[in-house]
Amino acid sequence: MQKAIEVTNLCKRYSQEVLKNFSLSVNEGEMVVLLGESGCGKSTFIRILAGLENADSGSVCLNGISMDERIPPNKRNIALVYQEPVLWNHMPVWKNIAYGMAKKDKKVIYELMDALEIGGLEKRFPEEISGGQAKRVALARALAADKGILLLDEPLSNIDEKTKLKNLEYLVQNYKDRKTILYVTHSKMEADFLGCRQIRMDVRE
Numbered sequence: 001m002q003k004a005i006e007v008t009n010l011c012k013r014y015s016q017e018v019l020k021n022f023s024l025s026v027n028e029g030e031m032v033v034l035l036g037e038s039g040c041g042k043s044t045f046i047r048i049l050a051g052l053e054n055a056d057s058g059s060v061c062l063n064g065i066s067m068d069e070r071i072p073p074n075k076r077n078i079a080l081v082y083q084e085p086v087l088w089n090h091m092p093v094w095k096n097i098a099y100g101m102a103k104k105d106k107k108v109i110y111e112l113m114d115a116l117e118i119g120g121l122e123k124r125f126p127e128e129i130s131g132g133q134a135k136r137v138a139l140a141r142a143l144a145a146d147k148g149i150l151l152l153d154e155p156l157s158n159i160d161e162k163t164k165l166k167n168l169e170y171l172v173q174n175y176k177d178r179k180t181i182l183y184v185t186h187s188k189m190e191a192d193f194l195g196c197r198q199i200r201m202d203v204r205e
């Protein structure tokens with residue numbers, strides 16, 4: 001089976017070493033959780049996969065295609081949820097969600113909003129919603145874009161436990177074993193709830 005994500009011996013150093021020979025392989029349609037303490041390099045790794053940052057050495061292959069700095073984020077067939085929600089402030093919520101959709105289908109948008117418990121916010125602008133709601137709008141936008149690989153960097157942090165559990169349940173029921181997802185979290189509870197393969201990343205001293 002072709003690997004959706006194949007990362008080999010990735011190294012990245014800022015003033016300190018963050019990634020040292022980090023390797024990871026994810027099958028097509030598999031959901032994998034990347035788990036690790038704050039500062040261990042999870043977001044750095046996601047940024048490298050997405051093409052927002054370059055590794056010092058090592059290789060990244062997405063859907064069988066070798067990635068290098070000449071392949072920009074929008075050519076990688078990925079949808080990304082950043083740790084901090086990044087939304088277009090001049091667009092209402094529904095347009096933010098529709099942004100990456102090849103065919104803007106309002107039914108799909110409203111279904112996603114209901115499923116993620118943000119129904120009714122469609123006409124509001126990002127400055128008129130809470131941080132937790134903005135995170136779920138960003139998640140809805142990534143899901144709606146229907147890309148080959150979903151990179152979710154702490155997509156449900158800062159959300160109350162009850163809503164978080166409902167959102168996790170929705171992801172498990174609708175995306176697990178169907179979509180290639182790399183789900184980053186420092187929460188063991190979230191990781192265990194998703195019930196998929198867990199990769200632990202350690203902080204480098």
Ligand SMILES: Nc1ncnc2c1ncn2[C@@H]1O[C@H](COP(=O)(O)OP(=O)(O)OP(=O)(O)O)[C@@H](O)[C@H]1O
Pocket residue numbers: 014015018036037038039040041042043044045083186
């Ligand atoms: N642009 C940068 N320049 C210098 N150091 C950086 C940069 N980005 C991240 N770092 C450092 O690299 C290490 C890993 O950061 P990263 O954000 O990848 O960790 P993380 O595991 O995602 O943490 P968290 O769970 O808190 O988001 C940290 O020590 C951080 O301070």
